[in-house]
Amino acid sequence: MVATQPDRWTRYADRLRHSIISPQLISGTVLVSVVISVADESGGIFDVFSITILTVLVFWVTEVYVHTVAEQRRRADQDMVSLRLSFRAALHKARGLLFAATPPLIFLLAGLFGARQGAVAYWVALWIEVLILGVIGWIAFGGRRIRWYWRLCGAVATATLGLLAVLLKILVH
Template identity: 40%
Template structure:
């Protein structure tokens, strides 16, 4: 497997995509009077809770006998941590912009909106990578990237509206 494929398969996971949508939705539903630090704290706590729930669910689901092999709770937990890391990775970049806004390095409004925008950019990059992996020409990659980002935006808006 080429280096590109290893990177792509390490990065483009359902957990990273779902985590990107979740962190964007949490940021989107922040109260208008919340400052960036409050949004930062709510986002990090929410993502940690979702990550812990995902680790737990994966560990419970994988504990026992799988494919004729006994998987102990320790191994199932380690597998859950490994499998779920994308949920945590997804919120790193938006959290950086929120903390930059909270500390005054960026204007708070700029930090907030960049934190929201970066999620769609990440989804667009992931879409580009997925189409590139299939060997699609660059125009198809670009359309796939835009489509992925826009679909992610629709999901974030729906999650925010339904919150």
């Protein structure tokens, strides 16, 4: 039996799965979903946008700090502390949190400037996170020998985290 080379799409999906899919991307997407869902939209889309962006920035700074400190555990006791290297590694790991916030913030910003009605932008921002979680699950559970139905189960399970945020929205407001 001759081993076949993976096609271009498979190589791209493998690279995507290994470079972008991260705990920070998943937890960041859920975090943004929850923040948007509990934000009081009656105060206006600006309030939702402001609360979301400030929360993401606080969590991102915290994530960078935590990873910078945690990187120090990898060095031997006699080695010098290299904050520059630790900080660079921390920035790389924490980028998923910023990636997670970008799509819903774009929709909230569009709603802020009237491209979409505020309520529409609010719900689109919330549902786009559910969609993103589903795509993350689909990509994360991908691979050459993974059956489509297992990928679908992974996508649905991951998207369910976003659906819980929508349910929270319905229960809170």
